[in-house]
Amino acid sequence: MPQKIIVTDSTSDLPKSFIEEHDIKVVPLNITIDGKSYEDQNDITSESYINYLTEGKSDLKTSQPAIGKFLELYDSYANQDVEIISIHLSSSMSGTYQTALQASEMTNTKVTVIDSKSISFGLGFQIQHLVEWVKEGLPTEEIIEKMNHVIKNVKIFVIIGQLNQLIKGGRVSKAKGLIGNLMKIKPICEVIDGKIEMVHNARTYNACMKYIKKELHHFVGNDHIKALGLAHANAEDLVEKFKAQMEETFQVDRVSTNVTTPVISTHTGSGALGVVVLKS
Secondary structure, three states: OOEEEEEEEOOOOOOHHHHHHOOOEEEOOEEEEOOEEEEEOOOEOHHHHHHHHHHOOOOEEEEOOOHHHHHHHHHOOOOOOEEEEEEEOOOOOOOHHHHHHHHHOOOOOEEEEEEOOOOOHHHHHHHHHHHHHHHOOOOHHHHHHHHHHHHHOEEEEEEOOOHHHHHHOOOOOHHHHHHHHHOOOEEEEEEEOOEEEEEEEEOOHHHHHHHHHHHHHHHHOOOOEEEEEEEEEOOHHHHHHHHHHHHHHOOEOOEEEEEOOHHHHHHHOOOEEEEEEEEO
């Protein structure tokens, strides 16, 4: 039986220790700061990137990995008894999945590419499951079937920290952004079928929490929360408050927290919080 190698990108928000412990190969996305390019998590960490967001003076951009990065990694296993499972952030958010798919068709290594339809811990929880299934020796076809079930049981909300980042990215008009900033509006986005959609506007973080908990009640129903992920951009206090409220409201098996990848915080701004739920 071929050895299975797991490949992903740099947007899972999993701790570096987990990635290294399970020998997961990472193809990083790119961050551009004032015209200079950095590899996400290699050249710049999520924590150090927050300073650029908070200052708000730099021109910040993100981009997918070059196809050559994937091809080089895939080709390195060409003469080995190896099968690669390559899982990536939603194809609706980035061209990373499509680039990985194109590379998989150009290599002699057997590669299966999975669209997680997710990001942050939504991708991370899928990788954690993938690690367990690979250890169990499950065939790839069964892994894909089980992964599709996990994808359906993930819900992601994002509380936007700074409207300025959405204005720069063209996701919010300057007029709406100005009004939103004056009224201290905090937009809430949801990942729906792999796409980020703006679903609600709130005036306070407490109102954000109330809305998200209400929506999660509908989503979780009679099940319980198998995993809760809280990924933030300079919002540790908010993480602790939300964690406490979630544990009071739901049965939560485990909680993971981290500073989110620059690929996300570039668009959400400082003060943002991502809430990722995997129900049982």
